[in-house]
Amino acid sequence: MNIESGKKRILHPTIFSSRYFFHLQLKKNIIEVIKLYFNQDRHVKLIDFGCGDMPYKSLFLNKGIDYIPADISNNNNVSLLIEKDGTVNVPSNTFQAVLSTQVLEHVDNPAVYLKEAWRILKQDGLLILSTHGYWMYHPHPHDYWRWTSEGLKKVIIEAGFELVSFKGIGSRSASGLQLFQDGILNKLPHIIRPVFSVFMQILIFAFNFITKQSTRNEDAGIYFVVAKPIKKDLL
Numbered sequence: 442m443n444i445e446s447g448k449k450r451i452l453h454p455t456i457f458s459s460r461y462f463f464h465l466q467l468k469k470n471i472i473e474v475i476k477l478y479f480n481q482d483r484h485v486k487l488i489d490f491g492c493g494d495m496p497y498k499s500l501f502l503n504k505g506i507d508y509i510p511a512d513i514s515n516n517n518n519v520s521l522l523i524e525k526d527g528t529v530n531v532p533s534n535t536f537q538a539v540l541s542t543q544v545l546e547h548v549d550n551p552a553v554y555l556k557e558a559w560r561i562l563k564q565d566g567l568l569i570l571s572t573h574g575y576w577m578y579h580p581h582p583h584d585y586w587r588w589t590s591e592g593l594k595k596v597i598i599e600a601g602f603e604l605v606s607f608k609g610i611g612s613r614s615a616s617g618l619q620l621f622q623d624g625i626l627n628k629l630p631h632i633i634r635p636v637f638s639v640f641m642q643i644l645i646f647a648f649n650f651i652t653k654q655s656t657r658n659e660d661a662g663i664y665f666v667v668a669k670p671i672k673k674d675l676l
């Protein structure tokens with residue numbers, strides 16, 4: 442899959458996609474963050490910290506945000522290289538925002554990664570992060586971690602952040618249905634897979650809908666977090 446098809450699959454999922462619900466909800470939450478926190482009258486410099494195919498790049502560029510992609514050495518389409526030790530070669534307090542979507546589960550040392558995000562953020566900057574609670578194994582190139590809500594909050598706070606919002610996407614039952622779908626999808630004939638995905642994604646929407654957001658925040662398939670650095674002179 443080339444980078445453009447990867448972007449389209451995530452940013453503009455179709456109902457036939459096996460990830461339709463989760464991709465749609467992630468996009469919705471990112472758009473909400475842009476509306477809430479990024480005033481177009483203020484220059485914002487954002488680093489996509491582990492950018493992959495850069496699926497959300499256009500959402501930020503369309504709002505006049507200076508988007509800087511950063512990734513490890515196997516991605517040739519980036520402006521900044523993430524070194525083997527998890528650092529990037531920029532001064533401290535460089536960015537108004539760090540974007541990290543579905544990255545934390547793949548990094549060798551989450552504490553180092555989050556501390557580097559803290560270092561490169563300005564004092565009034567924002568960390569926008571999503572990662573998995575319940576999910577299938579998906580190495581890219583590695584897949585190390587899954588989080589409980591309590592565990593994810595702990596590592597983010599210990600890295601020097603204060604939580605602004607913490608939201609679960611996909612209730613326990615909805616995430617269970619996603620795992621069930623993923624467990625049998627590849628065993629089905631190709632012609633049946635899109636139809637089966639439609640059926641399962643409708644069920645996932647329904648089971649997510651009947652669960653309170655407060656419950657989802659404690660137990661979810663994906664967690665979506667907005668955080669800000671605490672006063673750096675206190676650390």
